[in-house]
Amino acid sequence: MAKDKSGIAFFEAGSWYHRVKILKEDGTTRYTKKGGFKTAEEAERNYRRCEEEFARAYRNFHATACMDFTLKDYLEFWLEEVYAPRIENTSRMLASYVLHNLILPAIDPAIRLRYISVEYLDALLLEASKACESAGNKSRELLNLALKDAVIQGYIQSNPVPSTKPYRRKKTVITVLNKEGLRVFLEKASENNWYLEILLGLFMGLRKGEIAGLKYSDFDLSGKTVSISRQITSNPVAVEGQAGMFEYQVIEKPPKTSNSYRTLRVPDAIIEEVVKRKAQNDFRKEQMGEDYIDKDYLSCSKNGLPHATASFNTALTKLCRRLGLPHLTVHSLRHMYASILLEQGVPLIKVSALLGHSSLNTTFEYYCEVMDETEKIRDFLNNNFVPEGE
Numbered sequence: 001m002a003k004d005k006s007g008i009a010f011f012e013a014g015s016w017y018h019r020v021k022i023l024k025e026d027g028t029t030r031y032t033k034k035g036g037f038k039t040a041e042e043a044e045r046n047y048r049r050c051e052e053e054f055a056r057a058y059r060n061f062h063a064t065a066c067m068d069f070t071l072k073d074y075l076e077f078w079l080e081e082v083y084a085p086r087i088e089n090t091s092r093m094l095a096s097y098v099l100h101n102l103i104l105p106a107i108d109p110a111i112r113l114r115y116i117s118v119e120y121l122d123a124l125l126l127e128a129s130k131a132c133e134s135a136g137n138k139s140r141e142l143l144n145l146a147l148k149d150a151v152i153q154g155y156i157q158s159n160p161v162p163s164t165k166p167y168r169r170k171k172t173v174i175t176v177l178n179k180e181g182l183r184v185f186l187e188k189a190s191e192n193n194w195y196l197e198i199l200l201g202l203f204m205g206l207r208k209g210e211i212a213g214l215k216y217s218d219f220d221l222s223g224k225t226v227s228i229s230r231q232i233t234s235n236p237v238a239v240e241g242q243a244g245m246f247e248y249q250v251i252e253k254p255p256k257t258s259n260s261y262r263t264l265r266v267p268d269a270i271i272e273e274v275v276k277r278k279a280q281n282d283f284r285k286e287q288m289g290e291d292y293i294d295k296d297y298l299s300c301s302k303n304g305l306p307h308a309t310a311s312f313n314t315a316l317t318k319l320c321r322r323l324g325l326p327h328l329t330v331h332s333l334r335h336m337y338a339s340i341l342l343e344q345g346v347p348l349i350k351v352s353a354l355l356g357h358s359s360l361n362t363t364f365e366y367y368c369e370v371m372d373e374t375e376k377i378r379d380f381l382n383n384n385f386v387p388e389g390e
Contacts, residue, residue, distance in 0.1 A: 009043035016040050018047040023057045059153075074113045074155065075099055078146045082153075097348055097364055098142045102128040102135050114156060116147075118163045129167060132361045136167030175326045176336055184323055194315045196273040197299055201333030203267055205341075205355050208313070208330040209233045210260070212306055213252060215296040216278055224271055227263045228356065231255055234309045250306050260356035274298065338363075 009016050017035035024030055034050070037043040069077070079099055084092050106127035111120065121143065129136030144161040151159050177185055189198045200206045200214075209231030218227050231253055255261055266274075277298060284302055285292040293304040301307055313329050320328050334355070341351045352363035 008047050009037070009040040011040075016043040018043045018050075020047070020050045021054045023054060023061060027061055069113045069155070070109060071111050071113050071116055072104060072107050072109050074150065075103065075107075075143075075146055078149060082149055083145065093342070093345070093348055094138075095142055097360075098135075098138050101360065101364075102131050102139045103142065113150065116156075116160060118160045121160055121164045125164060125167065132364065134169075134364070135361075137169045140164060140167055175328060175332050176339055177325065177328075181325055185319075185325055185328075188323055189319065192315065192319060194312060194319075196270070196277050197312055197330075198316075198333065199267075199270050199273060201330050202337055203270065204264055205334045205337035207231065207256065207260075207334065207356075208309070209253075210255065210356075211312070211330070212297075212299055212309070214298040216274075216298060217296055219266070219271075219274055221271060221275070224266045224268070225263050226266050227261075228255060229261055231260075232306045232309065250309060252306075255356065257356065257358035259353070259358055262353065262356050264354065 009018050011017075012035065015035045016037040016039060017033050018037075020032055020034045022030045022032060034046065035043075037046065076099070079095060083095060087095070103124070106124050108120075125136055125140055125143075128139040140161060144159065147156065147159040147161050150156045186198075189195050192198070197211050200211050201208075204226075206214075206228070210228050212232035213230040214226070214228075218229065220226070232250060233253055234250060281298075281300065281304070285294055285304065288303065291303060295304060295306075297304065297306060299307060299312075316328050316330065316332075320326065338351055338355060341354065342348075348363055349360055352360050355363060357363045
């Protein structure tokens with residue numbers, strides 16, 4: 001069988017042929033071939049005509065079928081077949097979460113696309129908005145996109161979403177350093193006493209209290225894992241005899257939520273710093289003798305006791321100010337870690353587990369804007385997040 005250069009036409013049994021798709025009555029596609037053409041060019045021209053006819057028949061079939069679509073079926077079809085092919089992976093992840101976790105659970109599965117009204121959508125959005133602060137706004141945004149396309153495709157005459165009640169948009173401000181800023185930050189941080197704590201926040205996403213609560217016994221150095229099982233936090237204690245006055249004591253507590261108990265893989269660079277820190281603390285213990293209070297903490301003062309809870313953020317503020325960088329907190333490092341994962345396409349449910357959030361809605365609440373506007377962190381992602389020279 002000979003083929004022409006385009007790969008469309010082929011010569012067989014004395015004439016030129018081309019492949020053809022035929023739309024069957026049930027909406028499925030049958031593949032066959034069509035021949036009898038004298039030249040490859042003639043076969044190619046007919047192939048183009050057949051492709052246009054198939055596309056027109058396919059659109060008409062779905063337009064007719066959608067007249068009877070339920071709203072649920074249409075939204076699922078729209079997300080996968082219409083919307084997903086034209087957006088980035090993180091935006092698709094966000095849209096999928098909004099549809100399947102916020103909108104569909106609130107939808108009457110029997111309601112038809114052609115019968116939806118402003119009143120029905122208002123009730124649907126009210127129910128969806130109960131999930132978290134951003135749920136109403138994001139659900140309304142997605143429905144607007146979907147029903148705008150439904151109008152263009154001829155499935156409905158008008159889009160009712162703009163007439164529904166608006167929901168306030170929560171904008172999470174996340175400071176993300178670009179590649180050069182990160183290079184400078186990590187280069188100088190490596191000379192800082194808080195370098196290990198910075199790495200734990202930036203490349204493992206640990207909370208401030210979780211970092212403070214880490215003990216050497218939590219690490220499996222050979223398996224390169226760490227178990228998160230406690231936090232260090234401030235506990236207000238009333239001052240005896242002084243009404244309304246409190247003193248704050250640094251205490252050890254269980255993690256923030258039940259999901260915060262987790263075991264994480266530890267990068268090699270952090271394992272190396274853990275070993276160095278252990279040697280430093282052992283040396284201090286030897287030097288100070290009985291004055292060193294050994295609680296096995298990784299991050300501790302010179303006497304072995306936990307740092308004051310504000311110490312890490314204070315150190316970050318000083319470092320950023322000295323370097324002329326945007327102000328970062330421990331939570332900023334955690335935000336950047338999550339942003340890295342989302343930009344790499346890590347599923348939201350996995351990001352939620354790594355961060356130890358109480359629910360998937362919590363992760364969505366914090367990072368829906370990052371997922372929807374990933375352009376602002378692209379510079380940060382060059383070279384797999386590793387600064388040159390590191």
